[in-house]
Amino acid sequence: MIDLYFSPTPNGLKIRLFLEEAGLPYRLVPVRLSAGEQFAPAFLAISPNNKIPAIVDHAPLHGETPLPVFESGAILLYLAEKSGQLLPTDSRARLEAMQWLFWQVAGLGPMAGQAGYFRVYASEPQPAAIERYTREVSRLYGVLNRRLEGRDFLAGGEYSIADIACYPWVVPHAAHGQTLSAFPNVERWFERIQQRPATQRVYDSVEDVYTKKQDLSAEARQVLFQQGTAPAAR
Template identity: 50%
Template sequence: MAIDLYYWATPNGHKITIFLEEAGLEYNLKPINIMKGDQFKPEFLKIAPNNRIPAIVDHDPIDGGEPISIFESGAILFYLAQKIGKFIPSEIRGNTEVLQWLMWQMGGLGPMMGQANHFVRYAPEPIEYAERRYLKETRRLFGVMEKRLNDRAYLVGEYSIADMACYPWTKADASLEVDTEQEFPHVYQWQQTIGDRAAVIKAYEIGDRVRSNTKLDDQARKNLFGDRQK
């Protein structure tokens, strides 16, 4: 039976479509339009109590039991990789290394770039300190990746869920005044390698279709950043 993917075209959403396309798993795409407030609907909150995408329901879970729902993109990637035995090493050292970089993205790269993006693009008025703080941290994190990729094609050994988790966030670099090609050439080469993969191209095409004909109006701002978040 298929996997239900509750999705919107954000970096965290792209992580899961990339994995599912890479793995060739059957899935039902269930768009959650976060600009219209779909993330607050009771039926979605039963699956994702943090009112954030992505989330999945696996109707054929690893243990063979009842369907299992999972929220948090990192947890979803880890679960799916364990389910099919791909994109994460089975031996303890490689497995732990992939988890380290997955957690690094979840705790650092994603949140810091998300805050930078918010204060640079969406804050109702400029807050110079916040912009400088998060842009500086974004550059530091890109520097960490640059050193890591100095002598390797991927973050950990072969292509893994660590790369799938980090890539969509680094795609946002242009809006954050990061010239990856000039400043972080190893990250740039890694971006090109992953971005050329057929599954990644398809994942972004799916996102473009889902997100078409949406705009950030006042109601969308309230749904994304306003009182409904409380």
Template identity: 60%
Template sequence: MIDLYYWTTPNGHKITIFLEEAELPYIIHPIDIGKGDQFAPEFLKISPNNRIPAIVDRAPTDGGAPISVFESGAILQYLAEKTGKFLPTDVRQRVKVMEWLFWQMGGLGPMLGQNHHFSQYAPEKIPYAIDRYVKETERLYGVLDTQLIDRPFIAGEYSIADMACYPWTVPHERQQINLDEFPNVQRWFKSMQARPAVQRAYAKAKEVNQVNDMSDAAKAILFGQGRRDSK
């Protein structure tokens, strides 16, 4: 059994997609990041960076004590290795999947996150910041579009790289991206969107968070934390 500490963000969706695809039994423990649940001491023991998602595997393959994992990329890799699914054993194919997983973790997620912040949430609209992150978002979509020219999925076969990237492309309109300008991404996006496991994962999100809005209080919690606040 997997305990999933989760909220309805792109990084959270990555893990529900994997769990649904692999048909692993799991229990969702909602961590409402707009209310500050991520700062609870019991959660920080699992995720010291006070970010979702995180998991506790109650039945690890070594038969030992439960294993906790934080950071969505690390969780995807852990679950893939646990199940033997969505991560090739062939060294060359595996390298490709890991490259694109790290590309998402180091580039696509952080840059699109800044796009969301300055375009949607920042109290002051700063044209330079908005323009900078929209352009970087466009560049990254271009990189992904090129990668998808001659393959159905990012690394060839369906993998954790696709699970990592897809949730960040779901709000493409909010990112000021027109998928018509990225036809290979658009084809891949529709293919991902049609997968039953992906649909089940997003249905779970609606069950967990039916409101899905961002109040001023939630913004203060999410964006107002400094070093002293984390202690």
């Protein structure tokens, strides 16, 4: 059994997508980010960066002690290697999947996250930041679009952890200032993944986090967006 410490953000949804696709048994452990539950000492012992997702594998491949893993890219790679699923066995295709996984972790996720923050959640408009991050996300969509020319998936013919990593960050494309029709290869790829049964199960009851802006209290905004060094040191 795998415990998934979860909130329905793009990074959290990556891991649910993998677990559903692979058919691995798991238990959801909700973490209420706006309530500051990510700073609880018990959670920090699992995820020292006080971020979701994180997992605890109670049946790791080696040893009997439960194994905690944090950082979504590392979790995807760990689960793929443990289960033998959603990571190509051919060495070249495997490397391709790894490169696009790292591309998402280092580029698409952070830039889209900043675009979403400045376009939706920032307390005051910051036109320069909105333009900078929206433009960069558009550039990254262009990179993705070129990669998907003549391909169904990022690592070639196989659906893999690379696609699972990227898809949840494309779901809120409108909030990030993007139009999928401007990137036809991305749009086809997106629709292909959207139709997968595992994707539909995961997203069946998921709300768009960007629709909740009006529901955030001043205290919740402080917890989510204005963290200093003190909370993480609890």
